[in-house]
Amino acid sequence: MEKRISMLIVGGGTAGWMAANLLAHRLRDSNVDITVVESDAIATVGVGEGSTPYLKNFFRTLDIPESEWMPACQATYKCGIRFPNWCKTPGFESYFHPFFSPLDREVGAEFFQLADRCRMGEPASALPDHFFHAPYLADAAMSPIPQRPLPFELDYAYHFDAGLLGTFLKKKAITRGVQHRIETVSDVVVEGGEIKCLNTESRCQLIADFYIDCTGFRSQLLSALPGYCFRDYSPTLFNNAAVTLQQPRDYAKPLVSATESAALTNGWMWRIPLQQRTGFGYVYSADFISEDEAERELRAVTGASSEQECRHLKMRIGRVEEHWSGNCLGIGLSQGFIEPLEATALMLVQFTLECFIGKFVPACSSGAQAVELQEGFNKRINRMFDGVLEYVAGHYVLNSRTDSEYWRAAREDAVRPAFLAELLSRWDSRGDFSEFLAAHGEGQIYSRASWYCLLAGMGRFPCHELPIPQVTRELIQDVSTFCRGNIGRFRPHEEQLARFPG
Ligand SMILES: Cc1cc2nc3c(=O)[nH]c(=O)nc-3n(C[C@H](O)[C@H](O)[C@H](O)COP(=O)(O)OP(=O)(O)OC[C@H]3O[C@@H](n4cnc5c(N)ncnc54)[C@H](O)[C@@H]3O)c2cc1C
CATH class of the missing domain: 3.30.70 (Alpha-Beta Plaits)
Structure with a gap:
């Protein structure tokens, strides 16, 4: 008979229960038994209420419709993020970072062209708010759900109550066969670079073939393993x-x-x-x-x-070097955290899990290759974290506030990731920025549209006072009329949520 593999998830925060659900679902036909152990003495972080569009895939994979989970978690739709007061340049005091959608392709192309012209020092105007559907929907309190689907689909994300989401996912996981225990892990016993067992405060010993560290900022399992190394992002991102x-x-x-x-x-x-x-x-x-x-x-x-x-x-800002070390995988705050400016933490949880699941099954059956798989995996997840770091750091470097030492230091003293420094120099030197982004496409988390929105939204242009030609004004007016005209094809936010059964 095939040997069963036991997986022990330590931690019952959002990361622990997301891991339990995805692993139970993806490994449902494998010989894996999953248990979640959580402490009743250590609270979850209890925050984290915004997502990226990636969360849609999580619920789709689990076959959980919005009509079920959204009302249970008080969830709302998110068309993007508005960033007021980061910049003092007139006309750029606030900008909107939308989720780029196929519906935005044509208007987006106008935006890229105008932003490039502004970058070259030509008289033009390129505030993202004028060129994408999302800011118009958000301003009008509309949902991103069209009354009729294609061709009006827009990408979107969610807001939700973190506590309710944890409870919802816990119930789902338990119904799907995940075992649940209340224990507080006191010691991690390590032998030969692997976790041998966990001792608990109630004097139990927990033994598994594989361990998943979801203990939050404590990183209790990963940090007990030899070679544990934490890459501190605080020289780049000051918020703690x-x-x-x-x-x-x-x-x-x-x-x-x-x-x-x-x-x-x-x-x-x-x-x-x-x-x-x-x-x-x-x-x-x-x-x-x-x-x-x-x-x-x-x-x-x-x-x-x-x-x-x-x-x-x-907040502990940074990431571990090895998310998968020996027989342990870190998920959630235990593996790292980048401050929540772009609400990326759960996306990183999901991405780590999906990538791990793709490697774990082959690793189980191929001893020698497992180390290589692990190394490749860690490299990939590190790239993902660093990609988010670069984008988030961009907001601070581009700020033009002068009201405090904090903003000056964030702009001038913070260590700039090499890719961000190069990207800014490409933008400023008026070279082909789109080509540069395309050449670095692999491993980039943020799309061309996001980088353009950030740089143009913060007004990173050589001249701001040039009169905008009439033809450009008319173009912006046309784009605006087009986007506004499409708004009526979406449902009001409130009305869309009310359609879910109570
Ligand atoms: C200020 C702030 C804002 C944030 N905003 C966002 C956001 O907008 N969007 C987003 O995606 N993310 C956000 N996050 C991150 C998000 O909150 C976390 O990624 C998410 O909640 C997952 O946390 P976790 O499960 O890793 O850790 P936690 O919630 O801390 O859970 C840890 C779990 O481990 C258990 N545990 C700990 N030690 C032991 C032990 N010894 N034995 C047994 N159990 C143990 C605890 O009981 C708990 O169940 C934010 C975080 C912060 C700090």
Whole structure:
């Protein structure tokens, strides 16, 4: 009889339960038994309420429709992210980062051309907000769901309640045969570069063939393995703390379908609209502002009363060098974290899991090759993390705020990843930027559209005062009329959510 393989996931946060569901689904025809162990003494991080479009694939893979999971998690649609106050250049005080969709192909092509002309110092105008459907939908509180599908499909992501999502995924995993135990792991026993067993506070011993570390920032399993190495991103990204609060939804206002990431004096604040509440979080650097000051600023900006509770969190920014080490894989905060400016953490969870599943089964059956598979895997996941780092770092390098030492240092003193430095020099030197991006396409997380939106949205152009020719004004007007004309083909956000069974 074929030997069964036991997999032990330690940690019952979003990462642990996402791992349990995907592994149970993808390995359902293999001889793998999955158990999740979580501590009742150590809380989950309890934040993380925005996604990238990649999360759609997660639920599609698991065959869980939006009509089931979205109401259960108070979820809303997200057409993109608006970035107010990062830039002081007139005309660029705010810009929108949309998810690029086939529907945007033609209007997007106009945007790329105009941005290139601005880059060359020609009189033109290229703020992303004018050229994509998403900002128009978000401004009008529409959902990205068309009344009739093709050719009006738009890419989109979600906002959700992190706690409710964890509970939902836990129930799903258990129904799909995942075992669940409450234990707090006290020691990780390592032998010959592999985990031999885990000891728990209740004096149990947990033994498995393979371990998945979902213990959050503690990284309890991975960090016990020899050769553990953490690549600290803090010289590039200064933010290492956050303070959050929630407010009940103001039903007098329409339900917005975008995240807002507004720059504040020493960091930025997210505003995430859920069905019944709005989540706010000030992500800042504790080297520049104290906890109390950050909380005061957050309360002032949101108009929160003194009774409204704030939560303070610390963030460890960086990644491990080996996400898969010996018989252990790190998933979620245990493998690394890049501050949540682009809400990428769950996408990295998903990507790591999918990539791992593709390698794990062959690795099990081919001893010698396993090390190579593991090395290739780690390299790929590292590239993915570094790709996100480069894009997120771009926002700080491009800021033009002068109101605090934090923003000056973020622009001038932060260590620039080599790829970002080269990319900026290509953009500034007026060479073929699209060609440069295409040549580095492999391993890039962010598309040409995202890089153009960031650079053009932050006004990285040599001249800003040139009069815009009439023909360009007319072109922008035409694009705007076209996008606005299509808005009516989508459903209002509120109405779309109300269609789900209660
Ligand atoms: C301020 C902030 C904002 C964020 N915003 C976003 C966002 O917008 N979008 C996004 O995708 N992500 C975001 N994230 C990241 C997101 O919150 C996490 O990626 C996600 O929640 C997964 O966390 P986790 O499961 O890895 O860790 P955790 O939620 O910390 O869970 C850890 C689990 O491990 C268990 N555990 C720990 N130690 C032991 C032990 N010794 N024995 C047994 N069990 C143990 C705990 O009980 C818990 O169940 C944000 C994070 C922060 C800090």
